[in-house]
Amino acid sequence: MSENPVTVKTIVDALRSAGVEPGDTLMVHSSLKSFGTVENGPETVIDAVLEAAGPQGHVVMPTLTASYAEKTGGPVGIPFNPATTPSRVGLITDRFWRRAGAVRSAHPTHSVTCIGPKAAAWMAGHDKMSTFGIEGPYAKYVKSEGCGPCKIVFLGVEMVCNTTLHAIEDWLAFPYMATSVALVENPDGSVRRQEVTMAPLGHRGFYKVTDRHHQLMETSGLVRHARAGSAEIRVLPALGCIGETLRLELERPGILLCERPDCEFCTEGRARIVSIQPEVRARAKQIRDRGLSA
Ligand SMILES: [Zn+2]
Numbered sequence: 001m002s003e004n005p006v007t008v009k010t011i012v013d014a015l016r017s018a019g020v021e022p023g024d025t026l027m028v029h030s031s032l033k034s035f036g037t038v039e040n041g042p043e044t045v046i047d048a049v050l051e052a053a054g055p056q057g058h059v060v061m062p063t064l065t066a067s068y069a070e071k072t073g074g075p076v077g078i079p080f081n082p083a084t085t086p087s088r089v090g091l092i093t094d095r096f097w098r099r100a101g102a103v104r105s106a107h108p109t110h111s112v113t114c115i116g117p118k119a120a121a122w123m124a125g126h127d128k129m130s131t132f133g134i135e136g137p138y139a140k141y142v143k144s145e146g147c148g149p150c151k152i153v154f155l156g157v158e159m160v161c162n163t164t165l166h167a168i169e170d171w172l173a174f175p176y177m178a179t180s181v182a183l184v185e186n187p188d189g190s191v192r193r194q195e196v197t198m199a200p201l202g203h204r205g206f207y208k209v210t211d212r213h214h215q216l217m218e219t220s221g222l223v224r225h226a227r228a229g230s231a232e233i234r235v236l237p238a239l240g241c242i243g244e245t246l247r248l249e250l251e252r253p254g255i256l257l258c259e260r261p262d263c264e265f266c267t268e269g270r271a272r273i274v275s276i277q278p279e280v281r282a283r284a285k286q287i288r289d290r291g292l293s294a
Pocket of ligand 1: 097203220257258260263264265266267
């Protein structure tokens with residue numbers, strides 16, 4: 001355990017040693033408490049990732065509000081407004097979208113927020129498309145066209161909270177994706193109901209996934225490691241992660257599901273994926289053709 005408080009420099013140095021370069025596009029998943037004591041709390045972590053990406057780079061964070069939607073077990077009934085609704089995925093993300101220059105996409109459950117020269121272009125139109133739409137923010141940051149490569153950065157969290165995996169599942173048309181209804185605040189203050197595609201709600205759901213994919217990524221040789229304070233830092237190239245996941249999925253369908261025979265959700269999910277293999281293969285080819293995979 002480090003006794004000294006973690007500073008901006010501590011985190012930037014760690015990111016550099018894990019291969020982060022100025023100009024990169026960083027998709028950041030984080031846990032503030034994982035660091036131990038941080039000099040200025042969440043603001044220090046945000047300053048650090050922005051400094052590591054540099055003025056020509058981009059920082060993206062999930063600012064999800066999915067737990068406000070129906071069927072998620074969260075506090076249903078809070079309408080989404082990108083300018084006021086707190087992020088439900090950690091203090092760092094909730095401070096990030098409030099930063100000057102941050103652009104938050106307007107999707108009612110799966111908004112993402114970006115700071116960087118192309119933030120407005122990448123985040124646009126999310127309210128008018130399906131959650132992980134292949135023309136939308138989840139594809140734009142991954143592809144980071146004309147900019148530095150996208151690297152998924154895990155600050156003190158395991159690779160199970162890799163939101164990009166849900167985009168892959170959706171792009172592959174996996175039949176176990178869920179739908180829900182979210183409330184959205186209109187500009188005049190009235191509230192409408194909007195149906196949304198969600199991450200799976202069973203064993204494959206957020207933070208519930210087995211560590212199987214995490215282990216596969218660790219053994220792929222794609223992940224670089226560093227440490228800041230007591231936080232383990234992992235950096236995973238996004239295109240490489242998608243390429244390796246597609247390769248493994250086509251080899252062994254249901255690679256994101258667990259293998260416990262008593263797990264009903266995963267056993268059934270795998271059978272349903274196997275039953276649509278031609279479509280999965282066609283979708284995987286589309287993903288590669290669009291430059292969303294290495
Ligand atoms: Zn399972």
